[in-house]
Structure formats: C-alpha cells, structure tokens
Amino acid sequence: MAFVGLLKSGMNLMAGMEAASERLGPDSLLRIEVVRMLERLRFGVNEDFAIGSFAESVDHPDIELFVQAMLLSKQVGGSLSNTLERLARQARRRAQFRLQAQAAVGQQRGSVWAILAIVALVQTMLYFQMPEVILAGLRSDIGFVVWQVAFLTAWFAVWLIGRISKIKV
Numbered sequence: 619m620a621f622v623g624l625l626k627s628g629m630n631l632m633a634g635m636e637a638a639s640e641r642l643g644p645d646s647l648l649r650i651e652v653v654r655m656l657e658r659l660r661f662g663v664n665e666d667f668a669i670g671s672f673a674e675s676v677d678h679p680d681i682e683l684f685v686q687a688m689l690l691s692k693q694v695g696g697s698l699s700n701t702l703e704r705l706a707r708q709a710r711r712r713a714q715f716r717l718q719a720q721a722a723v724g725q726q727r728g729s730v731w732a733i734l735a736i737v738a739l740v741q742t743m744l745y746f747q748m749p750e751v752i753l754a755g756l757r758s759d760i761g762f763v764v765w766q767v768a769f770l771t772a773w774f775a776v777w778l779i780g781r782i783s784k785i786k787v
Contacts, residue, residue: 621638625699631688631691631692632656638652647675647676648676658671679712684702726782
C-alpha cells in the first residue's frame with residue numbers, strides 16, 4: 619500500500635519501489651529482492667527482464683500477479699496504482715482467511731479434547747460415587763467389550779479429527 623501511495627503521488631515505478639522498500643526492515647526478503655532488481659537495472663539488464671525476475675525466490679502467490687501487473691503497466695500503460703490496490707486488498711483477504719481457517723481448526727481440535735476430558739471426568743466421578751457399578755461393568759464380558767468399544771471409538775474420533783483438520787493454510 620505504501621508503493622500504491624507513492625505511485626498515486628506521481629513517483630515513477632522504480633523510484634516508488636525503492637522508496638517503498640526503504641520502509642521495510644533491513645532483513646526483509648522483499649527489500650532484498652527490490653535491491654537485487656535495482657542492481658540488475660544499474661548493471662544494464664533489460665528493464666522487462668529485471669522486473670520479470672523480481673522476487674523469483676519468494677514463494678507467495680501474489681508476487682507473480684504483482685510482477686505481471688508491473689510488466690503490463692509498462693507495456694500497455696494505464697493506472698498501475700488501482701491494480702496494485704486491488705491486489706493488496708486480495709492479499710489481505712487471503713491472509714485473513716488463512717488466520718480464520720487456522721482458528722477454526724484449532725477450535726475443532728480443542729473441542730474434541732474438551733469432550734474427551736468431560737467424558738473422563740464423568741467416568742471418574744461415577745467411579746468415586748458408585749465404584750461397584752464401574753467395576754462390575756469391567757468384570758462382566760459384555761461390559762468389558764462396551765468399555766473397549768468406547769475407548770476405540772474415542773481414539774478413532776481423535777485420529778479422524780486429526781486427519782480432517784490436517785490442512786495447510
């Protein structure tokens with residue numbers, strides 16, 4: 619957005635990128651890529667090639683769109699600031715969606731563990747209130763099978779939730 623503001627104020631493409639990159643931290647990967655691109659230009663590399671090779675080492679889906687927008691703006695003309703502003707909004711929405719997805723997955727995993735903790739707490743309370751009922755259930759053949767099925771069902775639920783919520787965001 620800083621770059622968009624500089625473009626709207628009348629700066630040209632390269633001067634705006636340089637000024638916007640100076641606002642980033644010295645260890646910023648994006649700033650390093652801008653410096654590399656400007657060095658290529660200073661050494662006489664074709665401007666389209668220098669822009670096209672911008673941020674090749676950065677693994678982000680919006681970088682390619684950013685580069686394509688800059689190249690098209692140089693070739694065709696038009697308002698690059700509006701395009702980049704829309705791209706920035708899209709990147710923010712994507713980041714917000716990623717955070718929401720991570721929160722939903724965390725909530726789902728936490729819910730499963732909370733439910734299992736409640737079940738264990740209820741079983742413990744029953745044991746302290748009526749130990750003869752719990753022990754009789756464990757001693758009988760059918761009761762022991764029921765306990766095993768309940769334990770396996772709980773384990774399967776935890777495993778299944780782990781598999782379902784193993785998403786990369």
